[in-house]
Amino acid sequence: MTIEENLIHHLSELARIRLSPEEEGRYQKQLQSVIGYMEKLKTVDVKGIEPFVHVGEITGGMRLDQVTPSLSPKKAVENAPSSSENRFVVPKVVE
């Protein structure tokens, strides 16, 4: 398939990474080369095959409903670039 530059722009918006037009051009060429290589995967017949997620094939493990030691709210926000009263601070969202 052909990777258009506007697809790269769309992906960068979905991934929340701002890119310059120069970067979009470069990634377009590189993604084209990688996806071009990966396209041969489509020739593998997978009719009737279930997806394989990992070797343990465990799904939805449940933990016991018990309180265990965990971080205090103060510790949990300590690495935040901006916090106040144990809460994360972001730019104003509602006018």
Added chain:
Amino acid sequence: MTIAEISRAVGEGKRTATEITEAALAEIEKTDSELHAFVRVMKDEALEQARDLDQKEEKGPLAGVVVAIKDNICTKEVPTSCGSKSLENYIPPYDAHVIERLREADAILIGKTNMDEFGMGSSTEFSSFGPTKNPHNPEYVPGGSSGGSATAVAAGQAVAALGSDTGGSIRQPGAFTGTVGFKPTYGRVSRYGLVAFASSFDQIGPITKTVDDARRIFDVITGVDPRDATSVDRPRGERIATLKGVKIGIPEQFFPKGLDSEVASSVEAAIAKAEGEGAIRVPISIPTLDSAISAYYLIAMSEASSNLGRYDGVHYGHRSEDAGDLLSLHLNSRREGFGDEVKRRILLGTFSLSSGYQEAWYGHALKVRRLIHEDFQKAFAKVDVLAGPTCPSAAFRFGEKVNNPLDMYLSDVFTVGANLAGLPAISIPSGKTEDGLPLGLQLMGKAYEDDPVLDIAEQIEKSLA
């Protein structure tokens, strides 16, 4: 000195942990300005740990063993940057499961090692903090992403190191630096406290000088942990005391046309030695391995694009100064915090998971993954272990692949299979090229049969000595 020798000497009081730690720190001081294996040396912490250990009556199995830690493994109150500018100032408030285990065993944690950003790379050239050099020749890469850990062991700065292996990140630097790199079965070692790259592949394991050392570290870090839902407690397989009668499968896909002749003859010589000890060579084919690189990278990038969504400039990590509103805070923090390769993989993963493409790419790759898993199972019905080169070449030069992503990805062609199927796999040194660069032999075993893989590796190591 091996781990067995060190813990005996410290246990019997012939050496003190303080002496050993001071010697390791002196070695790092002497060599690391050139090699750059470490992003942080834990000098004060290590000396304090050593002094406490010297006072202790009952000492653990890793008493006085100096261990270096890949910088994507959380260490309480010690910065853990994951090779990324986005986590440059991140200080974990807790220890990873493997760190708790190492501390309980009285290992000395000497420092945090350099790596490709978030584990994405095969050379350490994608570290935000500059590359690590290969101690065998500083013009060559040490491999990656656990390149700092491999160099620290190869250069004698540490006796052992922890790495993490998502697509070969323990085994490939092991091969490039002439060390032993062991990736356990998926689920054997808790990922609690390991910064996530691709959760269905990531596995922590040791890099050491000998197979016995690798086993001793593995014995300490393995085990079930309720904080990692995929961690398992299962028997480790039957022990093997001799190569006599051991069936070694040689997949033709590990010896493609045009394979580097020095790589091929080194592995060939190692297998011939094993045959001399009574092992049986079984030619075999694993046809779906031809799709392994594509399936691996599609799934790994998809998981990465999701896992790295957490770096939003709000909860922890880098936050852009240039952020008038919430959207531009996200867009600019991620633009500034992530390096080139990480962005490339997030974009590819976002592509593979996005509406309209998901079933054809990510979904398809997961089904191919099952076929690869089934192919391995068929192979293991006939053989005890699979053998081949760890990498298609010896270490490459700095700059050689850095501008060609596909070329870099293809250097993982022999290692990703074990991650796709969750198998235990090890790289051991198999010799050197004419230019003096190390080469590695890779062995893969059945899922959960970690002990036979280590046993067979140890026997081959002995026959090569």
